[in-house]
Amino acid sequence: MRKKTIRKRSSRFRLFRIVFLAGFLLTVTLIFLVSTLGTQKFGAMHKLVLEAVGPLQKMVTFTTSSVKNFVDDHLVVFQDSLRLREENNRLLIQLQEKEELLNKSREAMATNASFRRLLGFRDGLSRPAIAASVIGKDPSVWFRSIIIDQGSNSGIVKGNPVVNSEGVVGQVFTTSPNYSKVLLAIAPSSAIDVLLQKSRVRGILKGTGTLTYRLEYILKTVEVEEGDYVVTAGYGGVFPTGLPVGVVSRVIKKPRGMFHEIEVTPTVDYQTLEHLLVIEQRDISELQQMDAF
Template sequence: MRQQSTRKRSSRFRIFRLLFFAGLLMTLACIFLVSTLGSQKFGGLHKLILEAAGPVQKVVASGVNYLGSFKQEYLDVLAVGEENKRLWQELQESRALVHKSREAMATNARLRKLLAFKDSSDLPMVAATVIGKDPSMWFRSLIIDRGTSDGVFKGSPVTNSEGIVGQVLTASPHYSKVLLAIAPSSAIDVLLQKSRVRGILKGTGSQTYRLEYVLKTVEVEEGDVVVTAGYGGMFPTGLPVGVVSKVIRKRRGMFHEIEVRPSVDYKTLEYLFVLQRKEPVPQ
């Protein structure tokens, strides 16, 4: 029943719309004919038709104006959207260029620093680039793009402008693995620069060293500089290694417990120097 009543109302509404539009078209046609073919004097019928058709024309004109303004606003919105896309793309491109520029400036600064270090040193060395890392705890190491064909052998010291990085663990003709000085398996003969007292610097696996075998009778303070001792011909004498960051004085035992902060930032290693040798260091 509800569906039938709904259908009846829908059909009535359609008939009403058809009659309305038919009447509107007839009214407009009458106005056109009277305005075109009639005399210049307005009769009663002419005035009546004009009075009846005026509101209809006003509504139609308002609707047409509204649709025109809506269309223009829609086109304006589309234009703004396209402009936003274009500006966003330009912003992304500008950001990429700024990033590249900053990276180039940072790389240039690092290379200038390395070049200055090489020019100030009398040691024969070859530049190398880090191409890989070994994340293992015990053998913390790097892979560099230099090998035996470049005068790089097992035991060759590796450094940068800040200080000692480590030593070559193994080498092939064109690539080498570098054992970092912070690796627990690393041990280097060093000196406290101020007192010239010798000790053994061992890695901890983290961003610190441990300086061992320094007697308690030796005065050690935070900030003391630690350099390579040069014993055994492995590392040249006097290369910077780190700075004493903590001294633990205990009642028992013969030696200090000393923590050393590396002079090298191991998190940002990219370019290195390998001190060249004509042949491998005897093991």
């Protein structure tokens, strides 16, 4: 009870002091106003109030000025920062546009160079050829194939050989009016009649499903070395004679058996196929004449 009574007395005393102070300030203010409005002369009370209020007003003015200067300075910095950011964004956009144009220019130059090589290769072929582009790939290992953007409407039929400027790519095995599917020469179901260019010995080049070939039916009596070129034999009139196919990369001489075990690396980069040539088949009458001869 005593503690509560002491707290109440303390609260009342604080309230009394606040009221007294407020009354004193109000009285001083009224006296200042009366003395100011009532006469143009500075009385003692006016001077006293002025002396009391002056430092406070000076401090308020200084603080206000400092805050204003601080805000103005930081506002200028903020505006400069915004301008710099906008300028950086503008320059970044310009740089990206320039890089995009540069990339397009490089791509156009690379495409043109590829087409020039392909057209130069076509000029050296003994048969007409149709230019096509790769638009899809079959990822399966056993039946590796690609889809090209030319079909039966362009005169392409099943069995047409497909090449590029590097050599043999494969054969067309199905067509639609506007598209064709090409069986790659590296597919395990592919087999091509070939010659060892140096010795002119004939063999069968088979796909392995990987980025290599296997050359079969080359007798051990034949001298075969790494680096020997393998070209198409031209039998059956499917592929023209002498088209590059690959390079001998390994010769395994086993003690048993009649034939060499030969690994051939393709001259064609199958991972970067883009533009191809589909070679037209010979006429049936021409093939019959060749067979009769």
